[in-house]
Structure formats: structure tokens, C-alpha cells
Amino acid sequence: MLLVFDVGNTSTKIGLLQGRELSRHWDLSTQADRTADEWGIVLEVLFARAGRKFAEVDGAAIACVVPPALAAIERFVRRDLRSEPLVVGPGVHTGMPIRYENPREVGADRIVTAVAAHEEYGAPVIAIDFGTATTFDVVDAAGAYAGGVIAPGVGIATEALFEHASRLPRVEMLRPPRVIGRNTVQSMQSGILYGFAGQVDGIVRRIRQELGAEARVVATGTYAELVSQASETIDAVDPFLALKGLATVYRRNRATGS
Known part of the structure; x- marks a missing residue:
């Protein structure tokens, strides 16, 4: 399963995908100072309610426009999910040419x-x-x-x-x-x-x-x-x-x- 995070200025949307199907999704308020330990607790509760376990996750991807929030999510993924997250940003292959000046x-x-x-x-x-x-x-x-x-x-x-x-x-x-x-x-x-x-x-x-x-x-x-x-x-x-x-x-x- 794939765990994805869309971290916006106001809310953070999280999805769990089985193949191409979005099997679970959650919407949390964005808290820039939330720690990796807090992310672990929050996700553990959400997974338990959904009948899922961290061991089922074999990948993670993150899009984040709130830089202070990113490091804690990355630490959580590496430590608790034992996976290297894909962080969308410069250098990441999107398959879409970008015509922006910068x-x-x-x-x-x-x-x-x-x-x-x-x-x-x-x-x-x-x-x-x-x-x-x-x-x-x-x-x-x-x-x-x-x-x-x-x-x-x-x-x-x-x-x-x-x-x-x-x-x-x-x-x-x-x-x-x-x-x-x-x-x-x-x-x-x-x-x-x-x-x-x-x-x-x-x-x-x-x-x-x-x-x-x-x-x-x-x-x-x-x-x-x-x-x-x-x-x-x-x-x-x-x-x-x-x-x-x-x-x-x-x-x-x-x-x-x-």
C-alpha cells in the first residue's frame, strides 16, 4: 500500500492507496510544529480505526508547501514505516513538462x-x-x-x-x-x-x-x-x-x- 500526504497551509490530506484505488483518506489541520512522534501516534490511531497496520505500507509520497512540517513527516516515514519517502519537488520526475519561467x-x-x-x-x-x-x-x-x-x-x-x-x-x-x-x-x-x-x-x-x-x-x-x-x-x-x-x-x- 502507498501512503500519501498533501500538506497545505490550512489542512493536511492523507490517503492510503491499494494499487490505484484510494481505500482510506483523512483530513487533518496542518500543524507545522507536529513532531515525528506525534505523527506516529496520530497515524497509528487512524490506521487502527481503518483496520490497517504500518507493516502493510510499502511506500510514501509527500507534497508539502509548509517547510517546517516536512522534516517530521519524513522522519516518521523512515522510522515507523521503514521506507524512504518520495518528496515532490525540483528534480522529481513528474512526467509533465513545466512551462513556468522558474x-x-x-x-x-x-x-x-x-x-x-x-x-x-x-x-x-x-x-x-x-x-x-x-x-x-x-x-x-x-x-x-x-x-x-x-x-x-x-x-x-x-x-x-x-x-x-x-x-x-x-x-x-x-x-x-x-x-x-x-x-x-x-x-x-x-x-x-x-x-x-x-x-x-x-x-x-x-x-x-x-x-x-x-x-x-x-x-x-x-x-x-x-x-x-x-x-x-x-x-x-x-x-x-x-x-x-x-x-x-x-x-x-x-x-x-x-
Whole structure:
């Protein structure tokens, strides 16, 4: 079995794959100071609840955008799983050419998401990740990572509205019953949801225009399902895109002996 970690700024997604099948998955808050011992305790509990054992794991892959968190996960994998983890980064074979001016600037999470989107949905494709930031990652018709767009995330925008407008409350992000809100909460929910859906549709249309192709659009991340309900351009929602991409990159590196 393969154990994969997608460590983001806000949450850490963990997956356990049997072959190509994602058999178990967990979503934890990202804690940059979590130690290798703490990782061992957390994973031991999760594995026990899933009826699994560390001895069943024969490989691990990590995508991490929080550098302080990486070393502890690597130590846990080496010590408790007795395996050398594959850490996605510069020099790792992804099977996808990177057209960025400086490929080292592209986050590992964005690369594995693009790899999975290409493998699952073909090319050209646009992968939108609704995480701490909202990122658009573009794979062109040739299967290369063409670049993308980075915008503020839904959570960041919602929190900023609460913090900087003294009379507005903190709201739960839900789809309101109508666009025209009949109270403050509904009005805020409408502005956030339809504002982000409009942003998505506008950016996607401009990307498609630059590509000269009707690229498919797949969404992932915390708010993917919600925003997709109001979007006119999102074709599919795949909550496990990054975990699938990690597994694909792992297989490609093992196949090349890297």
C-alpha cells in the first residue's frame, strides 16, 4: 500500500492507496510544529480505526508547501514505516513538462493536482483548487503545465470581510436561497458564493481564450462542491485530485528507478 500526504497551509490530506484505488483518506489541520512522534501516534490511531497496520505500507509520497512540517513527516516515514519517502519537488520526475519561467516556484501541490487532472480528464484541462488560496493550474493540449492563476481563497475573503467590516458577522459558507439576500447573513453568503463563482467563470473563459481550446475544468478543495453549484464552467468535482496525483508521481518515479 502507498501512503500519501498533501500538506497545505490550512489542512493536511492523507490517503492510503491499494494499487490505484484510494481505500482510506483523512483530513487533518496542518500543524507545522507536529513532531515525528506525534505523527506516529496520530497515524497509528487512524490506521487502527481503518483496520490497517504500518507493516502493510510499502511506500510514501509527500507534497508539502509548509517547510517546517516536512522534516517530521519524513522522519516518521523512515522510522515507523521503514521506507524512504518520495518528496515532490525540483528534480522529481513528474512526467509533465513545466512551462513556468522558474519551475522551482511552482508549489508541489499545484504540480500533483495538474498531473492528476491530466491523467483523469485528459488535455487541455484546468484544475481549480479551492484551498487557502484559489489556484487555477492549466495543462495545455500537449500535456505540459502551462502556468496558472493564484487568487485569494474563499476562507480568506470571508474572514477579511468579518474582520474589516465591524457590523458584519462571521457567517457559515452555505448557498443562500436566492441571489438577493433578505437579511445580512444571506446577503454575505450570496456575495461570497456568487462572487467566487463569477470570478471562476471569468478567469476560465479568459484561459480558454488564450489556449484557443475548450479546456475541461475540474475543481477540488474545501469549497469545490459549493462553488461548482453556482458556476457555469466547472465540469467536474474531484475532492481527491492531489492524492491521486501524488500516487501517479510516485509510480512514475518508481518506474524510472528515481
